[in-house]
């Protein structure tokens with residue numbers, strides 16, 4: 001049977017700690033809670049790591065967070081050799097915040113890159129040090145210099161980043177919201193989460209279940225590390241932290 005975990009990170013990406021009660025331990029030792037601030041791997045964003053604190057102060061290190069049978073069942077995978085909590089036990093959940101915040105900055109940067117390069121996305125991955133997006137983009141006029149400049153303009157403008165929910169029908173009526181060729185938004189649940197950048201989405205709106213910073217300035221200094229040509233019409237852009245190195 002699939003359990004339902006309340007995904008606290010969906011409403012508040014800044015919850016570095018939270019409380020959860022153990023609902024189940026699966027056959028692989030994975031811990032299922034009633035609620036969690038640990039993001040589960042999906043949509044190109046890696047799941048959280050961190051630790052659970054027990055009432056006696058001891059720790060259970062968490063090495064990965066993934067979804068289970070359904071997207072609403074979140075499974076925390078302990079590192080090897082950790083103590084197993086009791087069913088019903090209340091735990092304090094500590095996300096590895098420096099790592100998560102870097103992923104939030106990177107993930108938000110990916111949205112900004114999709115604004116600078118408004119082309120169909122064929123693949124994407126968010127990483128702690130580097131992220132990448134593959135675009136169907138035959139036009140060679142997008143360079144690391146001019147794309148970096150436009151990204152940093154949006155970062156400095158400090159546009160608000162927020163979320164709102166729309167219905168399947170609203171999404172079907174606005175097919176332009178979907179930028180990814182390969183990843184279909186989860187139509188059929190009735191509600192789709194939109195990530196909105198700028199007042200009323202003036203900069204961008206797209207379906208996304210990940211975690212983002214609240215204002216684009218928090219992304220900080222980023223640059224395009226490398227643009228690789230992948231086949232005739234495909235280009236891979238890498239986003240890195242820091243300023244564009246002088247070559």
Ligand SMILES: [Zn+2]
Nearest residue numbers: 107195208210
């Ligand atoms: Zn996103």
